[in-house]
Amino acid sequence: MRPFLLAVALSALGFGVYLAAGEAPLKSAPRDQTAIMMQAKLKGLHAMAEGLVRKDFSGIEQAGEALAALCAGDDWQHHGDPVYEDYRDQLRRSALKVMELARAQNLEGATYGYMGLMSSCVDCHTHCRDVLKIAETAPVLRPIP
Numbered sequence: 001m002r003p004f005l006l007a008v009a010l011s012a013l014g015f016g017v018y019l020a021a022g023e024a025p026l027k028s029a030p031r032d033q034t035a036i037m038m039q040a041k042l043k044g045l046h047a048m049a050e051g052l053v054r055k056d057f058s059g060i061e062q063a064g065e066a067l068a069a070l071c072a073g074d075d076w077q078h079h080g081d082p083v084y085e086d087y088r089d090q091l092r093r094s095a096l097k098v099m100e101l102a103r104a105q106n107l108e109g110a111t112y113g114y115m116g117l118m119s120s121c122v123d124c125h126t127h128c129r130d131v132l133k134i135a136e137t138a139p140v141l142r143p144i145p
């Protein structure tokens, strides 16, 4: 898929999640580097869930590898906050753990690891929203076209 189409598809996916969750979206006005990274993470998370429900170990492994690689890069800023950085590392460790468990064909372990991984997404977002205050508080909901 062409990068532009991929970006459009990922934006639509992220927006759908906001509506489904009925939650205040995190600040996303400038489509900056972080927003693009986050959309990629969401895609990785979906791919991991799909691999788990299909019992597709190589799919789970690939998703874990992709998520871990996203966390390892310098392009994901840590806002100079050590707690934020710690959440990012936690996400990376969880992704590597799920990857190893998939390699060992341990579906239950990988499912449990996936839940831990997802809580690091939620925990960091909570930290950003409530502590760092870098997220908007008012929900911006629009109908899906």
Ligand code: HEC
Pocket (backbone or CB within 6 Å): 014, 026, 027, 028, 029, 034, 035, 036, 038, 039, 041, 042, 043, 045, 084, 085, 087, 088, 091, 117, 118, 120, 121, 122, 124, 125, 128, 134
């Ligand atoms: C270390 C902290 C941290 C972790 C861990 C984290 N996020 Fe985020 N996330 C953020 C921040 C900060 C933003 C707001 C980015 C911005 O300015 O748009 C954000 C925004 C988002 C958005 C909205 C992006 C947009 O289009 O504006 C999505 C979707 C998202 N994250 C998904 C995830 C998923 C899925 C995971 C776990 C696999 C995850 N995030 C883990 C910090 C984190």
